[in-house]
Amino acid sequence: MTTNAPAPAQSLDGEAVLLVGHGSRREKSNEQVRDLAATLEGRLGVPVDAGFLELAEPSISEAIDGLAASHDRITVVQLSLFAASHVKNDVPLAVEQARAERPETTIHNGAHLGVHPAIVDLLDDRAAAVEESLGVDREDEDVAVVLCARGSSDPDANSDAAKLARLLYEGREFSSVETAFIGITDPELESRLHTVAKDRPDAVVVLPYMLGDGVLTQRVREHTDEFDAEYPYVAAAAGDPLGTDSRLLDVLGDRWQEARTESVQMSCDTCKYKVELDGYEEDVGGARAMLRALTHQEEHADRTDVDDDPHVHDAPAKHVAVCTNQTCAADGAPAVLERLRQEARDSEACDARITRTSCLGRCGEGPMVAVYPDGVWYGGVETDDAAEIVSSHLDRDRIVSHLVDQTL
Known part of the structure; x- marks a missing residue:
């Protein structure tokens, strides 16, 4: 007999x-975001959809509605290079609206890409590709680099571009690394190139700090070509944007982990909505700052300490650093990193933050895993060793002696 009984409710x-x-x-630019989402899904092992602030579909609200239909927890990860108004205002507002509309769904809001070792490595490779095309070698010739970002009305975002440039310079044989917008x-950019030319380098490498190969990237190439024609004694060329390089997945994976564990750290000390900066006094306070303050307070509500200070956080008991520099990476460090994080997530006792780090100076003995504040370094760590490190050392403070490389 046929009945008209409603189907059972779907379990989220x-x-x-x-x-x-x-x-x-x-x-093409929107497809790049979707491609990254599909690849990130394979990396994280959880469903990943793409959403957009504007000019493309689905919107953030529509995308959250689609995911919330079958999932009870959603983590928002932002494909923004720096923390300007979209990161500080627009995305938090959309997330807050979604939370109000779907109180049964837990929605975490992650940080932007920001300054990250994997991005510095990616920029180094982009520079090396341009050097090869120009037939120059930074170790034998003076090679100057100009990192060209979009530019923002937020000094916090612009200062991060300068920090990336400095990190790219440190430890490398470039004659200089300058910032332009x-x-x-x-x-x-045009003004910066003329200034760099006064030092008469053998070559100038221009790195467009953009995700896609769009209008701004093309503008960077045009300025670089004009400079190359005007200064015949300097070889100059522009590199490729970040694109969909796999190292972006490393950054997004870290931002996902921070968001879902409620350990997102924003640069509030230099945020023009929070503190008074010369030339930006009128941006302090007002509706935008209030929005930022309310969302910031809510995201940090359960991590505050005395005096209800939202900037005081409970530090994790341990910090685990996994070397993902070239040698360790070739020996399987990225897989070790992901396995450690998975084991830590599955543990009820683990209170640790697990991040990647650059070279620990033990090349050939890795993958290297350092545990602080204990000062214990493990060497030759394999993926299957991750469970023992978490269950013994991170959960119960029992050092895994057969993996110890050194103690500090």
């Missing part, structure tokens, strides 16, 4: 990720 379970891109009128703020 599990976590999903929303990768938020800006959105573009160029569908394609608009909005100074120094603009």
Whole structure:
């Protein structure tokens, strides 16, 4: 006999990720975000969808609705290079609205890409590709680099571009690494190139610090070509944007882990909405700052300490650093990193933050895993060793002696 009884309600379970891109009128740029989302899903092992702030579909709200239909936890990861108004205002507002509309769904909001060792490595490779095309070698010739970002009205974002440039310079044989912008703020690329030329380098490598190969990247190439024609004694060329390089997945994976464990750290000490900076006094307070303050307070509500200070966090008991530099990476360090994180997530006793780090100076003896504040370094760590490190050392403070490389 046929009945008209309603179907049983669907059980919601599990976590999903929303990768938020800006959105573009160029569908190629939107497809890049979707491609990254699909690849990130394979990396994290959880469903990942793409959503957009504007100019493309689905919107953040629509994407969250789609994921919330079958998942009770959603982590928003932002595909933004720096923390400007979209990161500080627009995405938090969309997340807050989604939380209000879906109180049964846990929604975490992650940070932007920001300054990260994997991005510095990626920029180094982009520079090396340009050097090869020009037939120059930074070890034998003077090679100057200009890192060209979009430019922002937020000094916090612009200062991170300068920090990336400095990190790219440190420890490498470039004659200089300078910062420039394609608009909005100074120094603009054209002016910076003329300044760099005064030092008469053998070559100038221009790195467009953009995700996609769009209008701004093309503008960077045009300025570089004009400079190359004007200064015949300097070989100059522009490199490729970040694109969908796999190292972006490393950064996004870290931002996902921070968000889902409620350990996101924003640069509030230099945020123009929070503190008074010369030239930006009028941005302190007002509706935008209030929005930022409310969302910031809510995200940190259960991590505050005395005097209800939202900037005081409970530090994890241990910090685990996994070397993912070239030698360790070739020996399987990325897999060790992901396995450690998985084991830590599955443990009820583990109170540790697990991050990647650059070279620990033990090349050939890795993958290297350092545990602080204990000062214990493990060497030759394999993926299957991760469970023992977590269950013994991180859970119960029992050093895994057969893996110890050195203690400090």
